Structure formats: C-alpha cells, structure tokens
Amino acid sequence: MAGTYKSQNYSWNDISIAFGGRIVEGIEEIEYTAKQEKNVLRGRGGKGHKITRGNKDFEGKITLWQSEIEAMIADAPNQDLLALSFDIIWSFTPNDGGATVTDVLTTCEVKEYKKGMKQGDQNMLVELPIIFLDVKHQQ
Template identity: 30%
Template sequence: MAINGRNYDWEDISVQLPHGESVGITEIKYGDEQGIEARYGKGSIPRGFGRKNYSASGSMVLDRDEWERLKKELARDNGDIYGHKPFPIVVHYANDDMGSVTDVLKNCKVTKFDGGGGSQGDDKVASITCEFTILSPISWNGTPAKAEVKSYMS
C-alpha cells in the first residue's frame, strides 16, 4: 500500500475555548446522535419510524493551568463555574497534506469536572476532565448535524 502523505494528528488540531486558543489541552472528544424508534401497527414488521431528540456532548482533558484559565472565564458571568452562559468550542484541523477542517460546537455548557490530585511517580499530575453538553447542533466542517430552529440561543 502506498503512503499518500501525512494524515491529521494531534499536532494538527487547535482548540478555541472562551479564553482563547488552548495550549494545555491533551484530549478532546465530541459527538452527536438522533435515534429513531420503529413504529408498529398490525403484524410484526415496522410500518415506519419516529425520531427521537437530537443530542450532542463532549469531553476534554485539560492540564491544570489551562483548567485555571477556563475556570476563571466561566466564573466571570456570575461567580461560579456552572452558572456560565453557553459558549462555543471551535476545533480546527489543518496540515500541509490535507485540507482544513473546522468543527464548531455551539452553545456548550459544562456539566462535570473530574480530576485533580496525583500520586508519586505521576508525570501528568492534576489533569482535569471536563464534560460538556452541546445545546445546538454541531457544525461538522460547515455541515450542520440538524437544521437549527430559531430559539433564544440562536
């Protein structure tokens, strides 16, 4: 099999958080879904389907210094971490061999922080895992997962 160039790797990703470009992020994951449920009538074969609600969520792992910057920005609105306004996260992939890709996670709300501490011998002490709910459809490189309905968040 021929090698056709370099694919995206961690070095090709940049992440924009409310306080600016993140340099202390070691992982980001996100996804969305909209399930369906088969609808039955007479017999045992589905006659059609109904759509369930769309949902999107994600997580990221931050070094302690990056967490401190994010925490300060989130608490700016009303003084606490979970009372923040929804914010966007922009994930950009780019390298010389492949095209530029930008995913936009609009209206994110932090739902959980986990981590801190460490033990003797750890080389990565006090990293913080941040989970978030994405309240608007993800824009996958310019293609929305769902058409947005105008709401108070638009």
C-alpha cells in the same frame, strides 16, 4: 450511481481547538457524541414501515491542564465553572495541504469537574464532561 469522494485522515498534530477567544494549548483530549432518539414505526405486517426521529442530544468531554481550568474559572460568571457557556471550535488542518475541516460545538456547558493530584504527578489534568446544543460540521 452515487458520486465519489476523497477521504482524508487527520492526526492529533493536525488539530487546533479554540474557545474563550483563543487556541487552547493545554488540551490533551476531546471527544463528542451526537445522539438522536429513533424508533421503528409499526403497522400492518411484521416489518416496520418507517423510522421515526425524536430529540437530539449532544455531549462530550475535554481534558485540560489545570492552568486552562483556572483561566476558565476566572472568566466564568461569579468564578463558577458550571455557569460558563462557550463554543468549541475544532479545526483539522493537515500538513500535506489537504482540506481544512472545522466542527463547531455550540453553547457548551460543563456538567461537573473534579480536581486531584497524587505523589509524583508533574501536571494536573482535569476532565470536563460537557453538554452542548448543536454541532455544526464542516464550517
């Protein structure tokens, strides 16, 4: 019989996100996806015999204040945000004393960015689609 486990729920207030050597205050959204190519290996009969696995891909997005984007551009090679490579450290620390969980997204790069504002906006938010090489869970 499988062992039991205790699950823990986390909220936005429980997370800290760091990259560029500091915890980022001006972040409003983060998400990532891990994908792997998978197919059914077929042979004799009508049912599959095995699931084969191929390449893994990782992507996501972060939504930041403009001031955070400007800081990233200042640190980027030739002030080119698309040339910047960085790790994202995403930690969940619940206020109730539960276990801290940290995911590390390694070698992140921005795929594209778009700046814009409209009348009445009080802050510019910039969504950055990212790709990265690996996710290290529960570090």
